[in-house]
Amino acid sequence: MIIWGLLSLLLFAVAYGTPIGDQDEDIQVQENFQAERMYGKWFDIAIGTTCKWMKNYKDKFSMGTLVLGPGPSADQISTTSTRLRQGDCTQVSGEYQKTSTPGKYTYYNPRSQAEAGTSHTSGALVVSQLFTALGFQSPQTEWHVSIQSYVFRTNYEEYAVILMKKKSSFGPSTTLKLYGRSPELREDLIESFHQLALEMGIPEDSIFILANRGECVPQETENAPQRARRAVLPQEEGSAAGPLPTYIGNKEDSCRLSRDSGPCSGMLSRFFYNSSSMACETFLYGGCLGNGNNFYSEKECLQACRTEAACRLPVVPGPCQALVTRWAFDAAQGKCITFSYGGCKGNGNQFYSEKECKEYCGAPQLAVKIVIRGDRNTGKTTLWHRLQGKKFIEEYIPTQEIQVTSIHWNYKTTDDIVKVEVWDVVDKGKCKKRGDGLKLENDPQEAESEMALDAEFLDVYKNCNGVVMMFDITKQWTFNYILRELPKVPTHVPVCVLGNYRDMGEHRVILPGDVRDLIDNLNRPPGSSYFRYAESSMKNSFGLKYLHKFFNIPFLQLQVRQGCCPVVLGVWDRLDLFPL
Template sequence: MQRTFAWLLDRVRHLGAPVTLRASYLEIYNEQVRDLLSLGAPRPLPVRWNKTQGFYVEQLRVVEFGSLGALMELMQMGLSRRRSSAHSLNQASSRSHALLTLYISRQTMPPVDPGEPPVGGKLCFVDLAGSEKVAATGSRGELMLEANSINRSLLALGHCISLLLDPQRKQSHIPFRDSKLTKLLADSLGGHGVTLMVACVSPSVQCLPETLSTLRYASRAQRVTTRPQAPKIYGKWFHVAMGSTCPWLKKFMDRMSMSTLVLGEGAKDKEISMTSTRWRRGTCEEISGAYEKTDTDGKFLYHKPRWNITMESYVVHTNYDEYAILLTKKFSHHHGPTITAKLYGRQPQLRESLLEEFREVALGVGIPEDSIFTMADKGECVPGEQEPEPSPLTRARRAVLPQEEEGSGARLLATDFSKKEDACQLGHAEGPCLGMVTRYFYNGSSMACETFQYGGCLGNGNNFASEKECLQTCRTVAACNLPIVTGPCRGYNQLWAFDAVQGKCVLFTYGGCQGNGNKFYSEKECREYCGVPGNGDEELLPIAS
């Protein structure tokens, strides 16, 4: 959760409009809603419903925050008030369900109407109390009443999930009113949000029945499909600036002008229709197609049958009503892998700060400085219209970056990000995209390569596809003084390590996880790295007296 909070605050800092962050924290205890952030002692609050808000908690305290520390204080305050008790299986068993909700609201920039209300959304974290078998926990009295209340609410939630899986659910009544829990989760399960359930299970054989039951419950929840609202990105966009690692792009910069892009509902549920209008070879040309949605929020695919390629596009920064920055990755048999960055605006002109932000994004993914530019604004056109003879002034283009001497800004192309010499000293960076790709980063404190979840775009150079690549790039000579660690996993990998006591490289069996940098993939690599002479050189070593 803390990583999510930090990511959210970081994204807020990059938005070009004022953002307000607020939080509420409540628990559902014995079918009563209690405010965990109330100024006084928590007391039961009613759950109401109206057409605008749906189900909501009346008089619930919502607190504004602006930093990670402030949010963590609110969270700790709520946790200290939450009901918990001990029984025979758990010394600190949660006796309630808890909902921590973050509210994000943003004023449009610039506002269309001074009285226009802010737009926003919410992020809700739900901690469900586990189902209990009273006979197993030995609960009596109040503990038994709490267990029965927990089980009833989980049963009501499971019933709603089962009905949502019914293909005819649009015609079915979903009984969200059966419990306070299902009322407050109605918009998460049956609305337009994105919902993820995380199941907590035990490796103990004694808990096998509960583990299987929990996994079945989560499996059913996983099959519930919601329809996230996407129209915020729909509508007309102007292609304001671009940059690419493609080497031939610079040859055609003077021929490229601003185009318009219109996005809308696709013919299929998982598609977004696309219509682009642009000047090409003196004629206004219209191109239509469709972006394919993926399971990763902000990631789309675009197929070009003519070239037999599929391009991956990521929306890495946007506030929807002013600008959007896209990164597109593609592989061409002629030019290899390339990355293209594009800046779109709702208007043809954008703030200088947005151009600078786009410049930093483009440079960060390895696009040369002399391949980042703004598009010439020739005005909108009608498909089939002929362009009047352009003058040199019309073709002029204002560069995003000041042009230096020929070749001074060029550097090696990068398919994901620039790898700098000091990248191994950086911390790992998940990046703004929302993928879950397992990658490796070098941890200078432990002198080991560890895994992290990479979002799929941006990030930094401390990001490797394999542990081997990570170690061979970042490991230092100090690794030779580390102990030989097999790790807790049970793999069987024969590797080499330097034994500092014996002063030589030895074979050992590596389990496959949680080792350190004293791990080499050949005896030669170990010897060269740790300064061990070859077999024919031992006689040159001085003999210790």
């Protein structure tokens, strides 16, 4: 078998007492190499490497494909690498130089980045196509990188073995790669490759077969980068194409982070939210790690991070000439207007529809009051925060008195913007102490007490349009609170009974049937408003979309009282078709 001929070459190098990685002249490429016969599709099968970075992340690599073909000129070949990167199927294409030795591809650039400028000449792109396919970073000018790649052995129709030797400021590394015309190769070929890698001095734990997760189909193709940028790397070699995990975190918090290109050296154009300018700006993403302030498009970035403060920004067309129609809020006129956006360097005061502009900036047409009630430690305050788009906080901090916030909610059928005033109700607040001056030690005079703002002090149901009654499905005493409080709710006010802590369902003591029995046996008079039951988990936001749907009921009731339009009448009778 042909591949076994490699071992004799290795033994030749070892006999001279020098590892093969240090004897460039002794490395022989495939005899009578014919580049045209290498054209077509190849699958990544196995890798053996002395690169510590690849060893550390070997479990993250999966099988990809490499398509070789003729280049734009006779001394070039074209390459297209397709693989899963951070869960997305991406495709990178490029052209690379041949050398005077058929089957050998080299690269060397000793210049600093300042000397190199911002772009490579075509002659400098002498990087093996297999270098990109392996998932290494494109060589950066300040690294003093020297790369030599060899088509070591191939029979063109079944397998190819590629040797890559790299020298850089991080030190030398040797990588051996096995390709196949199909995703499955004969076991004896794989075993021979494994033995070959061991003979080359590659450690056993740095030789691995790539997982076959199926051939992916990319949505779009991006050209291989032709411009150099500063690589932000750790003290190990990095990768622009290797499937490192991306940052996963709370998007609201991510919008406040600084841009982070990550440690890898790709050149993917992305957007980040600049909280100072309240605009989404472009940056070059390396392809791995980084943080969550990283978006594929300006639209995605703005819709994730823009706040209502953007409505107070000026209308900025930007210097570019794309001239697409956008919406913006004109504070002087107090309404949303259209303008021509150039396509770059705008700010957050640009919206993709009139509806979106009004949701952020338009004056609410109606106001609805929603009251959240429940016993202590049932998640009332967490729900209050969640409705404002804030993150979940594990720690329980008792609320001292009633707190109120306003959110904008959109009735989707008519695009009405509604101001929802949400009350986090405390039944009995903690009184505050107020003294006229410094309290001296052993001073018998007591400080004056301030009345706490709680349900004993205020009639929380006054002007109320809807009530959310919360209990903990794992605690009977929180459900007993619902039993006591529900009959006190005015009969015209719709109620959503919300069973929280659904994520702890294995400890449940209150069943959904218990709640429905309670509702059925309340004996409310004819014409009373709606009661609904839903379950939620503030930890993972489960149930919030049902709660927003519940807001339809108080909104439509308010519309009817104020003289509703026909569309409201058309949906009023269908409210029960949306079970919670």
